[in-house]
Amino acid sequence: MASAGDLIRRILLDLQKGKTEEFDLFVNSLIDPKTLSGTVKNYLKGLKDCVTLFNKTNESLLTAIMKMKRLNQSEGVIKAYHDLLINLMSANTHYVNVSLNMLVRYFLPDMSEVELQDGIYNVDDETQKKT
Structure with a gap:
């Protein structure tokens, strides 16, 4: 059975040849919040071993990695x-x-929670509300 690194390497090499279907599925799976933590962990470990294959053709993968909301995971x-x-x-x-x-x-704070008052940004947090 192929490791996640081998699978990802093949997907990235196929992308360089113009085959995008598996790449698109992989990126979508990586950012899908329904993807199990164990699977995401294996993907990230596999990607770690393939960073030399990152280039302009797979820039959407880098964008997806940087936008991941998984930092509150295991x-x-x-x-x-x-x-x-x-x-x-x-x-x-x-x-x-x-x-x-x-x-x-x-x-950075969520800008929807930041108010501009007299030219100064005011972040309204719970501790300020209690005092």
């Missing part, structure tokens, strides 16, 4: 995500900026 998923980001940044310095931007956005 420790295994978080560790696999962490390892993937480290490999990405080690493989190409371009991914350092992409990864840092994603991390910064992750910690």
Whole structure:
């Protein structure tokens, strides 16, 4: 039986040949919140071993990875995500900026909860409401 890394490598190589169907299914499965954590963890581990195949043809995969809302998942998923980001940044310095931007956005407040008062942004949080 092929590992997740072997499957992902084949999908990425097929994409370079113009075969997009499996790639699109893979990306959709990766970002689908219904995909089980164990499966996502295996995908992330497989992607970690394939970062040298990342290029402009599979940029939508990188976008999907950076937009993943899985950081509140199991420790295994978080560790696999962490390892993937480290490999990405080690493989190409371009991914350092992409990864840092994603991390910064992750910690920014939801702009729908931010008010602009007298030219100053006011983040209304629960601790401010209680005082």
